[in-house]
Amino acid sequence: MVNLNEVARRAGVSVSSVSRVLRDDPSARIGVETRSRILSAAHELGYQPNHSARALRLARTSTIALVLPDLTNVLFTDLLRGVEEAAHARDFTVVLGHAEGMQPGGALISRMIERSRVDGVLVHPGDVVDAAGLCSLIASGVPAVLIHAEYGDAISSAIVDDTAAGEVAAQHLIELGHRRIAVIAGAPGSETSERRVAGVERALARTGLILDPALVAMVGYTPDDGRRGIRELLAQPVPPTAIVVANLNAGLGALQEAVGRGVRVPDDLSLVAIHDAWIAEITAPQLTTVALPLLKLGAVAFEALHALITTGQSAQTVVSEPAPRVMVRGSTGPTRA
Amino acid sequence: MVNLNEVARRAGVSVSSVSRVLRDDPSARIGVETRSRILSAAHELGYQPNHSARALRLARTSTIALVLPDLTNVLFTDLLRGVEEAAHARDFTVVLGHAEGMQPGGALISRMIERSRVDGVLVHPGDVVDAAGLCSLIASGVPAVLIHAEYGDAISSAIVDDTAAGEVAAQHLIELGHRRIAVIAGAPGSETSERRVAGVERALARTGLILDPALVAMVGYTPDDGRRGIRELLAQPVPPTAIVVANLNAGLGALQEAVGRGVRVPDDLSLVAIHDAWIAEITAPQLTTVALPLLKLGAVAFEALHALITTGQSAQTVVSEPAPRVMVRGSTGPTRA
DNA sequence: GTGAAAGCGCTAACAT
DNA sequence: ATGTTAGCGCTTTCAC
Numbered sequence: 001m002v003n004l005n006e007v008a009r010r011a012g013v014s015v016s017s018v019s020r021v022l023r024d025d026p027s028a029r030i031g032v033e034t035r036s037r038i039l040s041a042a043h044e045l046g047y048q049p050n051h052s053a054r055a056l057r058l059a060r061t062s063t064i065a066l067v068l069p070d071l072t073n074v075l076f077t078d079l080l081r082g083v084e085e086a087a088h089a090r091d092f093t094v095v096l097g098h099a100e101g102m103q104p105g106g107a108l109i110s111r112m113i114e115r116s117r118v119d120g121v122l123v124h125p126g127d128v129v130d131a132a133g134l135c136s137l138i139a140s141g142v143p144a145v146l147i148h149a150e151y152g153d154a155i156s157s158a159i160v161d162d163t164a165a166g167e168v169a170a171q172h173l174i175e176l177g178h179r180r181i182a183v184i185a186g187a188p189g190s191e192t193s194e195r196r197v198a199g200v201e202r203a204l205a206r207t208g209l210i211l212d213p214a215l216v217a218m219v220g221y222t223p224d225d226g227r228r229g230i231r232e233l234l235a236q237p238v239p240p241t242a243i244v245v246a247n248l249n250a251g252l253g254a255l256q257e258a259v260g261r262g263v264r265v266p267d268d269l270s271l272v273a274i275h276d277a278w279i280a281e282i283t284a285p286q287l288t289t290v291a292l293p294l295l296k297l298g299a300v301a302f303e304a305l306h307a308l309i310t311t312g313q314s315a316q317t318v319v320s321e322p323a324p325r326v327m328v329r330g331s332t333g334p335t336r337a
Numbered sequence: 338m339v340n341l342n343e344v345a346r347r348a349g350v351s352v353s354s355v356s357r358v359l360r361d362d363p364s365a366r367i368g369v370e371t372r373s374r375i376l377s378a379a380h381e382l383g384y385q386p387n388h389s390a391r392a393l394r395l396a397r398t399s400t401i402a403l404v405l406p407d408l409t410n411v412l413f414t415d416l417l418r419g420v421e422e423a424a425h426a427r428d429f430t431v432v433l434g435h436a437e438g439m440q441p442g443g444a445l446i447s448r449m450i451e452r453s454r455v456d457g458v459l460v461h462p463g464d465v466v467d468a469a470g471l472c473s474l475i476a477s478g479v480p481a482v483l484i485h486a487e488y489g490d491a492i493s494s495a496i497v498d499d500t501a502a503g504e505v506a507a508q509h510l511i512e513l514g515h516r517r518i519a520v521i522a523g524a525p526g527s528e529t530s531e532r533r534v535a536g537v538e539r540a541l542a543r544t545g546l547i548l549d550p551a552l553v554a555m556v557g558y559t560p561d562d563g564r565r566g567i568r569e570l571l572a573q574p575v576p577p578t579a580i581v582v583a584n585l586n587a588g589l590g591a592l593q594e595a596v597g598r599g600v601r602v603p604d605d606l607s608l609v610a611i612h613d614a615w616i617a618e619i620t621a622p623q624l625t626t627v628a629l630p631l632l633k634l635g636a637v638a639f640e641a642l643h644a645l646i647t648t649g650q651s652a653q654t655v656v657s658e659p660a661p662r663v664m665v666r667g668s669t670g671p672t673r674a
Numbered sequence: 675g676t677g678a679a680a681g682c683g684c685t686a687a688c689a690t
Numbered sequence: 691a692t693g694t695t696a697g698c699g700c701t702t703t704c705a706c
Contacts, residue, residue, distance in 0.1 A: 001396075003683055014693045019685060029691055051454045052392035053683035056698050059338075061389065074411065084435075093454065095432045098421075116338060117388045117430065223619050252619040259621040282560050282589040283620060284596040340699055351677045356701060366675055390699035393682050678705080689694070 002045045011041035018042070022049070055116075064305060065118045067097040069126030074277040075248060076124075079147070082298020083122060090306060120305045125149050127190050127221045145305040147297065148192055156314040158301040160292045162192050162274075165324035166199025166244065169272045169290045172326045173242040174207050177335040178270060182215035182240035184229030184254055186247060190221070196246045196274055215240055219250065226253030234263070241269065241335050248275035248289060255283055255331060266333030276327050285330030293322045339382045348378035355379070359386070401642060402455045404434040406463030411614040412585060413461075416484070419635020420459060427643060457646045459638050462486050464527050464558045482642040484634065485529055493651040495638040497629045499529050499611075502661035503536025503581065506609045506627045509663045510579040511544050514672040515607060519552035519577035521566030521591055523584060527558070533583045533611055552577055556587065563590030571600070578606065578672050585612035585626060592620055592668060603670030613664050622667030630659045 004015045004022075011018065013034060020028035021038045030038075041047075055061045066083055068076050080096075087094045095118065120143035125134065134151055137144055146157035173181050183200055186193025201211045217232045219225035226245060230253075233240055245251035251273025255265060263269050265285055273280070276291035297319045307313050341359075345352045350371060357365035358375045367375075378384075392398045403420055405413050417433075424431045432455065457480035462471065471488055474481055483494035510518050520537055523530025538548045554569045556562035563582060567590075570577055582588035588610025592602060600606050602622055610617070613628035634656045644650050 001683090004685095005683080015683090016685080016694080017692060020692090023685085025685095031691060034691080050393070050683050052389045052398065053698090054685080055389035056387070056393050056682090056700085057684045057686090059698070093432065095430070098417075116385070223615070256619050256621045256623075278560070279616065282593050284593045286593075338699090341701095342699080352700080353678080353702080354676060357676095360701085362701090368675060371675080387699050390682090391701080393684085393698090394700045394702090396682070676706085678703105680701105680703085682700090684698090685696105687694105687696085690692085 001050065002047050003050065004047075007038065007042045007045055007047050010045060011037045013038060022047070059116075060119050060309075061117060062091055063093045063095060063118045064302070065095050065097050065121045067121060067123045069124060070098060073249075074279050075275055076294075077277065078294035079124075079298045082295040082300075083302050084298075085295075086299040086302035086306075090302075092302075092306070120144060120309045122147055122301050122305055127186055127192075143305060143308045145301050145308065147301050150191065150316060153316055154314065156304045156308050156316065158297055158304055158317045158319060159192075160294070160297050161318055161320040161324065162195035163199040163202065164320065165274050165290050165292055166196035166201075166246070167203045168199075168324050168326055169196075169244045169274055170200040170203035172272060172288070172328070172332065173244065173270060174203060174209075176242070176270065176332060178240075178242035179209060179335075180215070180238065180240045180242070181209075181211070182233045182236075182243045183211070183217070184226060184233070184243055184245040184250055185216055185218045186250075187220040187225075188218050190246075193218075193221075193246045196244075200244050221247040221250050223249050223253030223256070226250035226255075227257035230254045230257040230261075234258075234261070239269075242332070243269065243271050245271060245273040248273045248277060248280065248287075251275075251287055251289070252279065252283065255285075255287055259284075265331050267336065270332040270335075272326070272332050274324075280327070280329065283331075288329045288332040289327045291325045291327050293319050293324070296322065338387065339384050340387065341384075344375065344379045344382055344384050347382060348374045350375060359384070397456050397646075398454060399428055400430045400432060400455045401639070402432050402434050402458045404458060404460045406461060407435060410586075411616050412612055413631075414614065415631035416461075416635045419632040419637075420639050421635075422632075423636040423639035423643075427639075429639075429643070457481060457642045459484055459642055464523055464529075480642060480645040482638050482645065484638050487528065487653060490653055491651065493641045493645050493653065495634055495641055495654045495656060496529075497631070497634050498655055498657040498661065499532035500536040500539065501657060502611050502627050502629055503533035503538075503583070504540045505536075505661050505663055506533075506581045506611055507537040507540035509609060509625070509665070509669065510581065510607060511540060511546075513579070513607065513669060515577075515579035516546060516672075517552070517575065517577045517579070518546075518548070519570045519573075519580045520548065520554070521563060521570070521580055521582040521587055522553055522555045523587075524557040524562075525555050527583075530555075530558075530583045533581075537581050558584040558587050560586050560590030560593070563587035563592075564594040567591045567594040567598075571595075571598070576606075579669070580606065580608050582608060582610040585610045585614060585617065585624075588612075588624055588626070589616065589620065592622075592624055596621075602668050604673065607669040607672075609663070609669050611661075617664070617666065620668075625666045625669040626664045628662045628664050630656050630661070633659065 004018050008015045008018045018038050021035050084094050122145050124147040150157045185197050217229040219229045245254050272288045274290045276289040280287040280289045300319050341352045341355050345355045355375050358372050421431050459482050461484040487494045522534050554566040556566045582591050609625045611627045613626040617624040617626045637656050
C-alpha cells in the first residue's frame with residue numbers, strides 16, 4: 001500500500017507538501033513545478049489515500065448509514081440511488097442497514113455510530129414511527145435525519161408531498177367518472193397514510209364530494225393488508241367503484257385479492273396505488289400508480305444530513321418537486337355507464 | 338468519545354492492560370482484580386473501540402463489500418441476510434455496492450478496496466459473467482469470492498446446486514402428468530441457466546423423455562424476457578403444457594403475459610420458476626417456485642471470503658443443502674385429462 | 675502481571 | 691514556498 005511517504009520520496013519533497021497538493025488545500029502555496037512533480041509521482045505510484053488514517057486524524061469517516069425498514073424492498077430503489085448519488089458527489093460512502101423490525105434506536109445504529117464508523121445516519125422508520133426508538137436515537141446525539149417521517153422541529157427530516165400524492169390519485173379517479181371512491185390506508189398512526197388520505201379528501205372536496213368514513217380501511221402497508229382492505233370494502237352495502245391504495249405493496253395485495261375474487265379490474269373496480277416501481281408492471285392487469293419524487297427525496301435527505309454534520313443546522317424539508325405523477329396503467333378505467 | 342486512555346486512568350492501569358483485557362488477548366496474563374477493575378471502568382464509561390484507529394493499526398478494516406447487480410432486487414433478500422449474519426458473527430461489517438450494469442472490476446470496487454476501506458469483496462456478477470471485468474478484479478489482487486458464478490479454480494466461488502433446482506422443478510411438473518415441458522432459459526452464455534436447463538433434462542431423462550430443443554427459449558432473466566419467452570413458446574406448432582422458467586423475475590413476466598393472453602393458468606399451462614420470494618405470492622394465480630438455499634449461500638460465500646482474507650486459501654463451493662424445494666402455489670396443476 | 679513506547683498514515687499547526 | 695513535527699486511538703514488542 002503506497003503512502004504519502006513514498007510519494008514524497010519519489011517527488012523529492014516532504015509529506016506535508018504531498019498532502020497539501022493531493023487534497024488541493026486552498027491555503028497552501030505550492031510551486032507549479034513542485035505540484036506537477038508530486039502529482040505525477042502520486043499517479044505513477046498509484047497512490048490512494050488510506051481511509052482509516054484520514055478518518056482517525058480528522059475524527060470523521062465520510063461515511064453515513066442509511067437505515068431502511070427492509071433492505072430489499074423495491075420501494076427503496078430510487079431513494080437509495082438518490083442518497084448514493086448525493087453522497088458520492090460529496091465523497092461520502094453509504095452503508096446500508098436494515099432495520100427489519102428493529103427500532104430506529106436499536107443495536108445496529110448504535111453499533112455503527114458509537115464505534116465511530118459513521119458520521120451520521122439517515123433513518124426511514126417505516127410505516128408507524130416508534131417514538132421511544134427515535135427518542136433514544138436523538139438522545140444519543142448522533143446526527144440523524146428522518147426520511148418519510150417528521151418528529152418535531154428539533155430533528156431534521158425529509159418527506160415527500162404525500163398530500164399531493166393522495167390528491168392526484170383521487171383526481172385521476174374522479175376524471176374517470178368515479179364518485180364512490182374508497183381508500184385502503186396505512187395502519188392507524190401512520191403519518192404518511194394520514195397525509196395521503198387528507199389528499200384524497202381534498203380532491204373529493206373540490207368536486208363537492210366527501211370521503212365516506214366507511215370507505216376508509218385503515219389496514220397497513222403490506223400485500224396482506226391490501227387483501228384485507230379489499231375484503232372489507234367489498235363487504236360494504238354499497239361498495240366503491242374505485243379505490244386509492246396508500247401504498248404500492250398493499251396495492252399489489254389488493255389487486256390480487258380483487259382479481260382472485262373474480263372482480264373485473266378495471267371494469268368493476270379501479271385501483272390506483274401510491275408509490276411506483278417496476279413491480280407494478282408485472283401484474284395482470286398492470287397497476288396504475290402514483291410516482292413520488294424519491295430520487296430527489298434521497299438527495300435532499302443526504303444534503304440535510306450533511307448540513308447537520310458540518311454546520312449543526314437542522315431542517316425539515318418537504319420535497320414537492322417533481323410533483324407526484326399518475327402512471328396510468330391497466331388497473332384504472334372509466335366507470336361503467 | 339471515550340478512549341483507552343480514559344478507561345486506563347479510571348481503572349488506574351496502563352492503556353496496554355486495558356487493550357489486552359478488552360480484546361481478551363489470550364497471550365496476556367492479567368490479574369483477576371485488575372481485569373475486573375478494567376471491565377467495570379470500560380462499562381461505566383461506555384467505552385467503544387474506535388474503528389478507524391484499530392483499522393489503521395491492524396491494516397485491516399473488518400469490512401467487506403457485497404456487490405450485487407441490482408441492490409433492491411427481491412431475489413437478494415436471503416442472500417444478503419446470509420452474508421450479514423455470517424459477517425456479524427465474525428464482527429465484520431458489510432457494505433453494499435450495486436453494480437447496475439457496472440462491470441465487476443469497475444469503479445466502485447476499486448474505489449473501496451484501493452482506499453483500503455474493505456478487506457475483500459463478494460461479487461455477484463449477474464446473469465452473464467463479464468470475463469474482462471472479472472480478470473481485472475482478480476488482477477487487482479483483492480480478495481474476492483464469486484457468488485452464483487465460477488471462474489476456474491484459482492478464484493474462490495460459491496454457487497447453489499442449480500442443476501438440482503432445474504431437476505425438482507421439472508420433476509414437479511412430471512408428477513402432475515405433464516409430458517410436453519418447455520424451458521424459458523436465461524440469455525445464451527448464462528451459466529446458472531445452463532445448469533438449470535441441464536437439471537430439467539436430467540429429470541425428463543429419468544422419465545424417458547427428452548427436452549425438445551424447440552421448447553427452450555433462451556431469453557434472459559427479466560420480466561420482459563419472460564414475456565418474450567411465452568410468446569415464443571406459445572407460437573410453437575405443438576405448444577407445451579408446462580414451462581420451467583429459469584428465473585423468478587422472468588417467471589413473473591411469463592405469468593403476466595400468459596394471463597394477459599387469456600391462457601388459463603394452470604388449467605391450460607403450468608408455470609414454475611426458479612428462485613422464491615414473497616413477490617411470487619402477489620400474482621393471480623400465485624406463482625409456484627423453487628426455493629434455493631440462498632441464506633446458506635450467503636453464509637458460505639462470506640466464510641470463503643473470510644478464509645481467503647485470513648489464510649489466503651481459495652475454494653470453490655457448491656451449496657447443495659438445504660436442497661432446492663418446490664413451493665407449490667397456484668400456477669401449476671395437473672394436465673387436463 | 676503490568677507499563678512504556680513505537681508507530682500505523684494522515685493532517686495541521688508551527689517552523690523556516 | 692516548503693519542511694518538521696505532534697498527535698488522532700489503537701496494538702504490540704520489549705522491558706521490568
